[in-house]
Amino acid sequence: MTMLQFFLWSLLKVAVVTVVLLVGVAYTVLLERKLVGRIQNRWGPSRVGPFGLLQPLVDGAKSFLKEDIIPTAVYRPLYLLAPIIALGCALISIAVVPFGDPRVGRNGFHLFQISDVNIGLLVILGITSIGVYGVALAGWSSNNKYSLLGSLRSSAQLISYELALGLSLVGVVMRAGSLNLRIIVESQSSEGLLTWNIFGGLQFIAFFIYLMAAYAETNRSPFDLPEAESELTAGYHTEYSSMKFAMFFMAEYANMITVGCVATLLFLGGWTSPFGNLIPLPDNIVIQALLPIFWFVLKVFSFLFLYVWVRGTLPRFRYDQLMNYGWRYLLPLAILNIVGTSLWLAYK
Amino acid sequence: MHLILFFIFAALCLAGAVNLLLQTHPINSALSLIVVMTSLAVLYLLLGAEFLAAAQVIVYAGAVMVLFTFVIMLLNAGREERTLGSRAARVVGFPAVAAFLALLATVLLKAHGLGRAAMQEGVTSTDDLSAVLFTKLLLPFEVTSVLILIAILGAVALTRHGDGERSASK
Amino acid sequence: MLSAILFSLGVIGFLIKRNLITVFMSIELMLNAVNLSFVTFAHQWHAVKGQIFVFFVMMVAAAEAAVGLAIIIAVFRARATLAVDRIDLMKL
Numbered sequence: 001m002t003m004l005q006f007f008l009w010s011l012l013k014v015a016v017v018t019v020v021l022l023v024g025v026a027y028t029v030l031l032e033r034k035l036v037g038r039i040q041n042r043w044g045p046s047r048v049g050p051f052g053l054l055q056p057l058v059d060g061a062k063s064f065l066k067e068d069i070i071p072t073a074v075y076r077p078l079y080l081l082a083p084i085i086a087l088g089c090a091l092i093s094i095a096v097v098p099f100g101d102p103r104v105g106r107n108g109f110h111l112f113q114i115s116d117v118n119i120g121l122l123v124i125l126g127i128t129s130i131g132v133y134g135v136a137l138a139g140w141s142s143n144n145k146y147s148l149l150g151s152l153r154s155s156a157q158l159i160s161y162e163l164a165l166g167l168s169l170v171g172v173v174m175r176a177g178s179l180n181l182r183i184i185v186e187s188q189s190s191e192g193l194l195t196w197n198i199f200g201g202l203q204f205i206a207f208f209i210y211l212m213a214a215y216a217e218t219n220r221s222p223f224d225l226p227e228a229e230s231e232l233t234a235g236y237h238t239e240y241s242s243m244k245f246a247m248f249f250m251a252e253y254a255n256m257i258t259v260g261c262v263a264t265l266l267f268l269g270g271w272t273s274p275f276g277n278l279i280p281l282p283d284n285i286v287i288q289a290l291l292p293i294f295w296f297v298l299k300v301f302s303f304l305f306l307y308v309w310v311r312g313t314l315p316r317f318r319y320d321q322l323m324n325y326g327w328r329y330l331l332p333l334a335i336l337n338i339v340g341t342s343l344w345l346a347y348k
Numbered sequence: 349m350h351l352i353l354f355f356i357f358a359a360l361c362l363a364g365a366v367n368l369l370l371q372t373h374p375i376n377s378a379l380s381l382i383v384v385m386t387s388l389a390v391l392y393l394l395l396g397a398e399f400l401a402a403a404q405v406i407v408y409a410g411a412v413m414v415l416f417t418f419v420i421m422l423l424n425a426g427r428e429e430r431t432l433g434s435r436a437a438r439v440v441g442f443p444a445v446a447a448f449l450a451l452l453a454t455v456l457l458k459a460h461g462l463g464r465a466a467m468q469e470g471v472t473s474t475d476d477l478s479a480v481l482f483t484k485l486l487l488p489f490e491v492t493s494v495l496i497l498i499a500i501l502g503a504v505a506l507t508r509h510g511d512g513e514r515s516a517s518k
Numbered sequence: 519m520l521s522a523i524l525f526s527l528g529v530i531g532f533l534i535k536r537n538l539i540t541v542f543m544s545i546e547l548m549l550n551a552v553n554l555s556f557v558t559f560a561h562q563w564h565a566v567k568g569q570i571f572v573f574f575v576m577m578v579a580a581a582e583a584a585v586g587l588a589i590i591i592a593v594f595r596a597r598a599t600l601a602v603d604r605i606d607l608m609k610l
Contacts, residue, residue, distance in 0.1 A: 078375070122402035129410025133382070136414070140375065140421045148421065155418050159411065365547060374539045381543050388550055395561040397569050404553075407576050412546070412583045419587045420539060423594050480566045481573070492577050499581030503588035 014095070021094055025253040026056030032308045039312035063246035071142070078141035083240065083247035086134025090254035093127040096120040097261045098182050099271065099296050120181040121173065124262060125166060128217065132158045134251065135219075139236035150236040153319060157216055157223065160326045165213035167334035168206045171341040172266045175203070185270030205337045207267045209330050211306075214259040216326065218252060220307060222314040223322060260303035264296060268303075271296040354394055357387040378416045385409045399477050542586055549579050 030045065030052065037044025045052035070079065096117050117123055132155055139151020173179060176187040216223040240248060264270060271292030317325070364383035371377045385408045392401040481489060553572045560568025 078379075117398075119398050119402045122399070122406065126402050126405035126410060129406055129414070130382075130386075132410070132414050133379075133417070136417050136421065137375075137379075140417075152418070152421060155414055155421075159414055159418075162410070368540075368543065368547065374543075377540050377543055381546065384547065385550060388554055391554065392557050395557050397557050397561065397572075400557060400569055400572055403573065403576060407580055408546075408550070412580055415583055415587055416539065416543065419590060423591070476566055477569060477573075481570050485567075485570055488574060492574055496577060496581045499585050503584045506585070506588035506592050 017094060017099075018091060021091065021254060021257065022250070024257055025250050026060065028253045028257065028304055029059070029249075030056050031304065032311070035305070035308040036312045039309070060246070063243055066242040068242040068244070071144075073143040075141040075143065078137045080244075082134050082138035082141060083244045083251070084134075085137065086131060086251040087247045087254070089127050089131035089134065090251040090258065093124045093131075093258050094254070094261065096123050096181060097258070097265065098185065099293055117180070119179045121169065121179045121184070121262075121266075124258070125162075125169075128255070128258075129158075129162060131251070131255070134248075135236050138240065138248070142236070142240075147236050154219060154236060157219075157322065157326075160323060161213045161216035161223075161330070164209055164326060164330040164334050165217060167331065167338060168209035168213060169266060170334075170338050171203050171206045174338075174341055174345060181265050181270075185265055185272065188269050188272070203267060203337075203341070205333065206341075207263070209334050209337070210263060210267070212330055213326075214263065215307070215310065216322070218255045218259055220252075220256065220311060222310065222317050224316060256304060256307060257300065260300040260307075261296075263303050264299040268299045354391065357390045357394075361387040361391070374420050375417060378413060378420060381416075382409050382413050385413065539590060542583075542590065546579065546583070549575060 033055075034044040034052065045055040048054045048058050070076070097120075135154045135158075136151045139147040139149075139154070142148070172184065176184040178184060178187075236248075272295065361384050364380040364387065367380035368377045368384070371380065385404060389401040389404040389409070392398075392404060553575055556568045556572045556575070560566065560572075
């Protein structure tokens with residue numbers, strides 16, 4: 001494969017994945033509004049298109065057309081930079097996620113993954129940790145006390161929960177013996193449901209910690225204190241309007257999707273079928289290639305469903321409770337999990 | 349291809365470092381330092397140290413610099429005042445720095461023509477790294493962990509005596 | 519070579535900046551420069567230990583940043599300034 005071909009293919013893959021991700025973001029928003037509506041015994045958006053399916057398009061058009069207000073007191077360069085950082089980081093981290101069986105492809109070229117990196121997991125962690133700057137700078141440069149409070153809360157929260165998040169993943173990494181996302185998935189693919197890390201791998205504690213930490217990392221309820229509207233108006237993006245606000249919004253949902261992808265890859269067996277080899281693979285090669293994607297999307301979807309469910313059910317934490325919870329319970333639990341997993345592996 | 353990438357990110361790195369010095373506002377300096385660190389991470393990747401590249405991004409750009417910006421925002425540090433600075437630092441300092449740079453450069457360039465550090469493939473995998481780290485260098489590793497524990501305790505103790513609002517986050 | 523330049527810039531920053539936080543950032547810059555040269559040498563001579571040394575430097579730098587920033591906060595509480603010229607009294 002020549003250099004040019006490689007570039008063209010990569011460009012194509014990047015374009016496709018970005019478009020799919022953005023559409024996914026739009027419909028995750030719709031999913032959330034519909035579901036929360038149902039949970040609260042109302043309909044959710046239902047006017048635009050059948051079942052409100054065109055609502056995301058209209059929302060997008062609305063935020064494009066709205067007036068873009070830049071308050072006079074903001075610190076301009078950072079104010080403009082912050083949403084770009086937030087959205088950019090949210091979109092980049094999807095690049096190392098394998099969506100389907102990476103063996104599909106030719107000449108060592110993976111069709112369903114933008115790049116197969118040896119340290120894929122670390123790349124995702126690193127990029128999410130850079131995403132903090134989007135929030136922090138947005139709050140600081142807005143020159144507004146609510147924004148500043150929101151972003152201070154959010155930076156502290158992200159740093160605290162990143163530890164628990166990282167440590168909860170160590171058990172999985174130890175079981176797979178690699179940081180490569182593809183190898184991690186393949187290590188749990190032998191018997192379907194039974195060998196997924198969450199069940200057969202005995203990593204359900206890790207999964208629980210990951211779930212909590214991921215909610216906190218993406219600023220979602222019950223840990224959505226940085227944007228607690230009852231006390232901080234809208235938190236760090238109070239001063240943002242129009243497209244810049246939409247960028248933060250999209251970044252939040254793109255992060256949710258990424259977190260869902262990582263959970264799927266690490267705990268739920270990635271693209272592999274939950275039935276293992278019980279169901280024989282169909283002969284058709286196209287179906288063979290597309291079935292993994294179907295499973296992957298289904299798993300990510302159920303993770304997002306859980307997200308929304310939790311949001312509709314649980315009340316918000318208080319900030320000191322949040323910190324206590326992170327440092328006193330999640331972190332020791334994660335360390336215990338690491339010790340337990342390594343003992344188990346050594347015993348085996 | 350490697351060479352092009354090297355030059356791009358080396359230039360980015362230097363630009364960030366110079367910008368760090370020229371900016372008067374600490375938060376701009378912090379941001380340019382982040383640029384330096386991420387481009388250094390790319391250079392590490394080019395040099396085949398992929399685990400270190402990730403660690404650089406996570407530890408430095410993700411944790412240390414977040415702490416920096418956090419503190420800058422917390423203290424709301426304003427623009428730097430133009431003070432005269434000590435004259436001795438100007439007179440002696442700059443020639444000394446220049447001489448030092450020259451010295452370092454000659455030493456580095458003499459050592460096996462490192463000026464053109466070869467960009468061949470040769471990725472150090474995480475396995476190799478951890479194998480050495482946890483067998484030969486286990487004692488330094490443990491000592492470092494004790495050091496970090498002490499640092500945490502020290503940081504908490506230093507900030508605690510007030511109303512301790514930061515000790516919760518440290 | 520790049521690392522030498524970076525290190526020198528760090529030294530310059532250490533000397534000319536008047537803000538405590540920026541001075542601290544210059545120190546980080548110097549550490550990073552040293553790290554770069556370590557990685558380069560490790561790559562050149564195919565030695566893994568160089569990289570491990572960088573790892574240690576990172577850990578120490580993280581610890582140092584935590585303590586240093588704690589000190590800066592303590593100083594700021596006591597003096598309400600971050601200019602290094604103003605912090606010249608040994609007593610509160």
